[in-house]
Amino acid sequence: MxxxxxxxxxxxxxxxxxxxxxxxxxxxxxxFAFSGNPEGIFTVGTLGQPPENYTFLETEGIDRIDYDERDERLDSAVERLRRHQIDMLLDFDNQTYYVNREAQGSQLLLELFSGFQSSSPHPPLNSATVSGEPIxxxxxxxxxxxxxxxxxxxxxxxxxxxxxxxxxxxxxxxxxxxxxxxxxxxxxxxxxxxxxxxxxxxxxxxxxxxxxxxxxxxxxxxxxxxxxxxxxxxxxxxxxxxxxxxxxxxxxxxxxxxxxxxxxxxxxxxxxxxxxxxxxxxxxxxxxxxxxxxxxxxxxxxxxxxxxxxxxxxxxxxxxxxxxxxxxxxxx
Structure with missing residues (x-):
């Protein structure tokens, strides 16, 4: 049979x-269809509750992912950043932001965030970097x-x-x-x-x-x-x-x-x-x-x-x- x-x-x-x-x-x-590098859109992950009127997350061209809603831990969120699945991670619980400097557009995103922090009434977040091979x-x-x-x-x-x-x-x-x-x-x-x-x-x-x-x-x-x-x-x-x-x-x-x-x-x-x-x-x-x-x-x-x-x-x-x-x- x-x-x-x-x-x-x-x-x-x-x-x-x-x-x-x-x-x-x-x-x-x-x-071949998706072999190019996307431009103009940044994905920012967040852990913890951001302060009120945290306008950086409302900036045009920035897409926010709240990992608290998905029960994600810090290490798994950082791993996503390491794999270039997100462009930045804002950890409000530990007052730290993470960025992958090897990612395309990371310098532009850093400049945007630095400009926001310098003019924002909120306390600045500490910086941390990760590195990893893009997928x-x-x-x-x-x-x-x-x-x-x-x-x-x-x-x-x-x-x-x-x-x-x-x-x-x-x-x-x-x-x-x-x-x-x-x-x-x-x-x-x-x-x-x-x-x-x-x-x-x-x-x-x-x-x-x-x-x-x-x-x-x-x-x-x-x-x-x-x-x-x-x-x-x-x-x-x-x-x-x-x-x-x-x-x-x-x-x-x-x-x-x-x-x-x-x-x-x-x-x-x-x-x-x-x-x-x-x-x-x-x-x-x-x-x-x-x-x-x-x-x-x-x-x-x-x-x-x-x-x-x-x-x-x-x-x-x-x-x-x-x-x-x-x-x-x-x-x-």
């Missing part, structure tokens, strides 16, 4: 090459593109295909064979797991040859969280495939799930400036936990302990989806 499903996918040349070429096109397209957009993007391709491949490659089998009577005929429901569903999942892992590795390795991604963590950890995320997506696809018999309904429901994940999981753009409740909603989606974990490994060199919450969430959600799919599954 595993071989049959795998060969069915491989022999469909259009689908096979699209699953490989589409992520390549996205990665290269976005890497290219393509380094940040790759986990999102791999996750997006993985999501579509798993949900539509399992959920949509099984619904088509049910509609065409394939599952009804399978019911008369010695193949049990567990055998059949496990074979579909195993085939899709193998296909998506190979595809993800090929996309990562192929684009890395030309773009040389930042990779500060372990490849084993990256493969581990990728495998768990694929299993979770496959299990979710099985839930949709368990009873639905209409391809149109299946496509609509799958799109209802995939598009919120595509928008809120931070595939293409960071939710750093989004309201705090948006980040809370995004944490529900398995794609968010894969992307956050993969980026932590690649960009921050996170180990197993740091990504353990993401791993536990993906593993637990996989079990829930598998139990639900097995309970709901019908041949006809």
């Amino acid at each position: 595993v071989k049959a499903r795998t060969m069915e996918f491989v022999r469909d040349r259009g689908t096979f090459f699209w699953n490989l070429l589409f992520p390549f096109l996205l990665v290269f397209g976005f890497s 290219r957009y393509v380094d940040w993007l790759v986990p999102g593109v791999i996750g997006m391709n993985m999501m579509f491949s798993c949900l539509f490659g399992v959920g949509f295909v099984l619904v088509r089998y049910r509609k065409n009577g394939v599952l009804k005929r399978m019911k008369a064979t010695p193949v049990s429901a567990l055998n059949f569903v496990s074979a579909q999942a195993a085939s899709r797991l193998m296909i998506v892992i190979i595809t993800s590795i090929a996309v990562f390795a192929g684009t890395n040859i030309f773009l040389n991604f930042m990779m500060n963590g372990s490849y084993f950890n990256l493969l581990l969280i990728t495998t768990l995320a694929i299993l979770c997506m496959i299990a979710l696809g099985l839930v949709f495939a368990s009873r639905i018999k209409s391809e149109e309904l299946a496509g609509g429901l799958l799109n209802l799930v995939t598009f919120p994940m595509l928008i809120l999981s931070g595939v293409f753009f960071s939710l750093e400036n989004a309201p705090a409740f948006v980040g809370t909603v995004a944490k529900v989606f398995p794609l968010t936990h894969f992307i956050d974990g993969a980026r932590a490994i690649m960009l921050d060199g996170a180990g197993l302990l740091e990504i353990l919450p993401n791993i536990l969430y993906l593993g637990g959600l996989t079990l829930v989806f598998l139990v639900l799919a097995s309970f709901l599954f019908k041949w006809e």
Whole structure:
């Protein structure tokens, strides 16, 4: 059954090459489209409550992120500054401001802030500097593109295909064979797991040859969280495939799930400036936990302990989806 499903996918040349070429096109397209350096907008993070009438934060061209609302600690906020994700950090609790002098536009921002402090009635903040290698957009993007391709491949490659089998009577005929429901569903999942892992590795390795991604963590950890995320997506696809018999309904429901994940999981753009409740909603989606974990490994060199919450969430959600799919599954 595993071989049959795998060969069915491989022999469909259009689908096979699209699953490989589409992520390549996205990665290269976005890497060139956003290879320039943005100008004119500064992102300033804050910790603690600023004094009243702190007009610097209301200056045109400055976008404020309040890390208190996001329960961020000082070290994690400073790390964001070190990675050039923000341009300045104002710590009102410790009366200190941090700046990364290696960042583009840091000198202009310092001049603006110094001018504000010299004319402001508020006590001046002490200065501190950090340094760090900037993250290219393509380094940040790759986990999102791999996750997006993985999501579509798993949900539509399992959920949509099984619904088509049910509609065409394939599952009804399978019911008369010695193949049990567990055998059949496990074979579909195993085939899709193998296909998506190979595809993800090929996309990562192929684009890395030309773009040389930042990779500060372990490849084993990256493969581990990728495998768990694929299993979770496959299990979710099985839930949709368990009873639905209409391809149109299946496509609509799958799109209802995939598009919120595509928008809120931070595939293409960071939710750093989004309201705090948006980040809370995004944490529900398995794609968010894969992307956050993969980026932590690649960009921050996170180990197993740091990504353990993401791993536990993906593993637990996989079990829930598998139990639900097995309970709901019908041949006809």
